[in-house]
Amino acid sequence: MRTLWPRLRVLTGAGILAVLAWRLGTGAFVDGLRMIDGESVLAALGIGLLTTVLSAWRWCIVARGLGLRLPLPTAVADYYRALLVNAVLPTGVLGDVHRAVSHGRHIGDVGRGVRAVVLERVAGQVVLMVVGLTVLLTQPALVSAVAHDLLPSRAIVFAALSVLVVLGVLAVIIAPAGWARWGRGTSKWRRALAMALADARRGLLARDTWPGVVLLSAAALLGHVVLFLVAARIAGSPAPIARLVPLTVLALLVMGLPVNVGGWGPREAISALAFGAAGLGAAQGLTAAVVYGVLTLVASLPGAGVLVLRRSSRRAQPPQAVARKKDRASYVVEPLRVEKVTR
Secondary structure, three states: OOOHHHHHHHHHHHHHHHHHHHHHOOHHHHHHHHOOOHHHHHHHHHHHHHHHHHHHHHHHHHHHHOOOOOOHHHHHHHHHHHHHHHHHOOOOOHHHHHHHHHHHHHHOOHHHHHHHHHHHHHHHHHHHHHHHHHHHHOOHHHHHHHHHHHOOOHHHHHHHHHHHHHHHHHHHHHHHHHHHHHOOOOOHHHHHHHHHHHHHHHHOOOOOOHHHHHHHHHHHHHHHHHHHHHHHHHOOOOOOHHHHHHHHHHHHHHOOOOOOEOOEOHHHHHHHHHHHHOOOOHHHHHHHHHHHHHHHHHHOOHHHHHHHHHHHHHHHOOHHHHHHHHOHHHHHHHHHHHHHHHO
């Protein structure tokens, strides 16, 4: 199952792109690549720098709440590297996994390093969902039209939403009782759950943590929305910004679905549906999503510089320094042994 799910999610994302190419043709993909120029590249790099610094700053705040040391320059460099890896590899999360494990090994606590990254990413997704759902609630016609294209029967949509609401209410009611009944045990998973909840309280919900996390997440989300608006303008959309923002937010919401190829798939599908439902043309929505995907890749390119510089620094580092970092005692003993042999 562990090997099946990654392949299934990649195949699903690739299948979505194949269906879009079959229904709308490959012209939208080609146009999206052809429309990228020097000005759009500079805009992507500038907006990407802003959103990356904001996201890295959020990571620093969460890590500090967990008692971990993470300087902002280091966080920015690691975040750029993670963004690049996420953009070029199919699953779209390996970059985050790498920065979590790398930071954990550097501080000597992989568990807390991983939990800091997980909490930081969860915070960003929660703010995206809250802002996105708030914006979409002001556009019931758009949501209804897109849902009608996805599921022709509105009764199915209503039933699915009702089930989700009921499950949410039951979770809120049952979770405290379940924790009171089973949460104080000594089994491994109970200890892990208790540790995760404690870290969430310290890293996200603490009084001196959550305001900064929320504000930085909202500011980073605004940067992504602006980048998508730039992509829509490059794609030739003349619609006003107030009309494009709900479409943009809807596309950003579905990007979190774990069925994509480096972020591609659901974003392009929902953009085509949303632009078509808004009367702007499905092909234009697909082109805007393609341009946005290329611009996000461009925005992550400084991560390549981080990879090159760090690899060069490792190669230039003498073996004695590496041994000293791993085990200072062995570095001290080794010269004594060599000196004895030479005599």
